[in-house]
Amino acid sequence: MTPRRNTAISEVRIPRPALEEVGRMQESGEIHVWWWPLGTRTDPADYAVLDEVERGRAQRFHAEADAAAFTATRAGARRAVAGLLGVEPGEVGFGRRICPGCGDREHGPPAVSHPPVPLAVSLSRTAGAGALAVRAGHWVGVDVEALRPVEPAGLADVVLTASESAHVLGLPPGTARDAAFHRAWTRKEAVVKAVGLGLLGMALNALDVSPAQDGPVRVVHRYRGEESRWQVMDVDIGDRWAASVARPETSPLGPVHVHAPA
Numbered sequence: 001m002t003p004r005r006n007t008a009i010s011e012v013r014i015p016r017p018a019l020e021e022v023g024r025m026q027e028s029g030e031i032h033v034w035w036w037p038l039g040t041r042t043d044p045a046d047y048a049v050l051d052e053v054e055r056g057r058a059q060r061f062h063a064e065a066d067a068a069a070f071t072a073t074r075a076g077a078r079r080a081v082a083g084l085l086g087v088e089p090g091e092v093g094f095g096r097r098i099c100p101g102c103g104d105r106e107h108g109p110p111a112v113s114h115p116p117v118p119l120a121v122s123l124s125r126t127a128g129a130g131a132l133a134v135r136a137g138h139w140v141g142v143d144v145e146a147l148r149p150v151e152p153a154g155l156a157d158v159v160l161t162a163s164e165s166a167h168v169l170g171l172p173p174g175t176a177r178d179a180a181f182h183r184a185w186t187r188k189e190a191v192v193k194a195v196g197l198g199l200l201g202m203a204l205n206a207l208d209v210s211p212a213q214d215g216p217v218r219v220v221h222r223y224r225g226e227e228s229r230w231q232v233m234d235v236d237i238g239d240r241w242a243a244s245v246a247r248p249e250t251s252p253l254g255p256v257h258v259h260a261p262a
Contacts, residue, residue, distance in 0.1 A: 014115045014116060014117060015085065015086060015087055015115060017085065017086035018085035018086060018087060018115050018117055019117065021084060021085055021086065022085075022117045022118060022119060022136050023136075025119075025135065025136035026118075026136040026137065026252075027252070028252065028254040028255075029135075029251055029252025029253050029254030030135070030254035030255050030256070030257060031133055031134070031135045031140065031245060031247060031254070031255075031256045031257070032080070032084065032133070032134045032135070032256075032257045032259065033131060033132070033133045033134075033142060033235055033243075033245055033256060033257065033258045033259065034076060034077075034080040034131065034132045034258075034259040035129055035130065035131040035132075035144065035235075035237045035243070035258070035259070035260065035261065036072065036073075036076045036129070036130055036261045037128060037129055037261060038068065038069045038072050038073070038125060038127075038128055038129055038130050039068055039072065040064065040065040040068055041064060041068050042058070042064065042067055042068040042071050042072075043068070043071070043072065043075075045075075046071045046072050046074075046075035046076075047071050047075070049074075049075040049078050049079065049089045049090070050071065050074055050075060050078075051090075051093070054071075054074050057070065058070055058071050058074075069125050069130065070125075072130060073123060073125045073130035073132075074123075075089075076130055076132065077094070077121065077123055077132045078090075078092045078094075080132055080134070080259070081112060081119070081121070081132075081134060084134065085115060085117070087115060091114065091115065092112065092114065092115075093112070093113045093114030094110055094111070094112060094113060094121065095110070095111060095112075095113030095114075096108040096109065096110055096111065097109050097110075097111050097138065097196070099196065099197070107198075108196060109122075109138070109139070109193070109194075109196035110122065110123065111138070112134075118136060118137060118138070119134055119135070119136060120134070120135055120136075120137055120138050120139055120140040121133065121134050121140065122140050122141045122142040122190075122193050122194065122245075123142070124142050124143045124144045124189070124193075124243075125144070126144050126145050126146045126241065127146040127148075128146055128240060128241070129144055129146070129237065129240070129241050130144070131143075131144040131235075131237070131243055133245050135247060135251075137248075137251060139194050139195070139196065139247065139248050139251075140194055140245070140246070140247050141189070141190040141191060141192070141193030141194030141195070141245065141246040141247075142190055142193065142235075142243065142244070142245045142246075143185075143186040143187075143188075143189035143190045143193065143243065143244055144186065144235075144237065144241050144242070144243040145182050145185055145186050145189075145241060145242050145243075146240060146241055147175075147178060147179065147182055147239075147240060147241060147242055148178070149178055150178055150181050150182075152165070152168045152169055152177065152181045153169060155181075156168070156169065156205075157205060158204070158205055159184070159185065159188070159204050159205055160181075160184060160204075160205060161205060161206065161207070161208045163208060164184050164208060164209070164210075164211055167180065167211060167212040168180045168181050168184065168211065179242065180211050180212075181211075182242035183211045183234060183242055183244070184209055184211035185242070186234075186242045186243055186244040187209035187211065187215075187217070187219065187232045187234075187244045187246070188204050188207050188209050189244070190232060190244040190245055190246040191207060191209070191219050191221055191230050191232060191246045192204075192207070192221075193246070194230060194246040194247060194248070195221050195223070195228065195230075197223060201221065201223045202221055202222055202223055206222075207219065207221065208220075209232060214234070215232060215233040215234045215244075216231050216232060216233045217231075217232050218230070218231060218232075218249060219231075219232050219246070228248070229248070229249040229250065230246045230247065230248060230249055231246065231247055231248075231249045231253055232244055232245070232246045233245055233246075233256055235256065235258055236258070237258070237260070
C-alpha cells in the first residue's frame with residue numbers, strides 16, 4: 001500500500017533560515033525586544049508594509065497621531081520579525097492563538113501565523129514609543145509606558161498590592177515615585193499579556209511584581225485555582241519610558257536582546 005502524503009506538512013513551505021532561527025531561539029531561551037519612536041504623521045513607507053486588514057484598521061482612527069502610532073508599530077513589528085526569520089516584511093503574517101481562558105481564537109494571545117513557525121509575539125505602544133517582544137514558544141508579554149507625573153494614592157487600591165503601595169507611596173513625590181509606579185504598572189501589564197488573559201485573568205491589585213527590587217523578579221499569576229510563574233525583567237529604552245517583558249519561568253531563560261532604533 002502506498003502511504004498517504006501528509007499534506008498539512010508537505011504543502012507548507014517554511015524557509016530553512018526561519019526554521020533554523022526558531023530552533024536556535026528555542027535552545028537558547030532568548031527574547032528579542034525591539035522598540036522605536038512614534039511620530040504624529042503616518043509614514044507612507046510604513047503604510048505600504050501593512051496588509052489589507054491593518055490598512056483598514058489604520059483608516060478607522062479618527063486622530064492622525066493614533067493612526068500614525070498604529071501604522072508605525074505594526075510596520076515595525078513586520079520588519080523586525082522579517083529580519084529575524086530571513087523573509088520579506090510582506091511575507092510576515094500575524095494571527096492569534098486560542099484564548100487559554102475561553103477557547104476563543106478572536107482574542108487569544110498574538111503569534112506569528114506566517115511563516116507558520118512557533119513564535120510568540122507581544123506588542124505595546126504608548127505616547128512616543130512602540131515595542132515588540134518575540135520568543136520561540138507560546139508565551140511572552142511586553143509593555144511600555146511613557147513616564148509622566150501620576151498620583152499613585154488615587155490608583156493604589158485599583159493597581160497596587162498593599163506592599164507595592166507602601167513602597168511607592170513611601171517615596172518622595174517626584175520622579176522617583178513616578179518611576180516606581182510605572183515600573184510596577186509595566187511589569188503587571190507584561191505578565192497579564194504573557195498569560196494571554198489580559199485583565200480578565202487576575203486583578204492588578206492582587207498581582208505583586210516587587211517594584212522595590214531590580215529585575216529579574218518572579219511573579220506568580222493565579223487563575224481559577226491554578227498558578228503560573230513568570231520571570232519579569234525591566235527593559236531600558238531610555239529615560240522617557242518604562243518597559244518590561246515577561247516569560248514563563250519554566251522555560252529556558254536566555255538573554256534578552258534589545259534592539260534600539262537605527
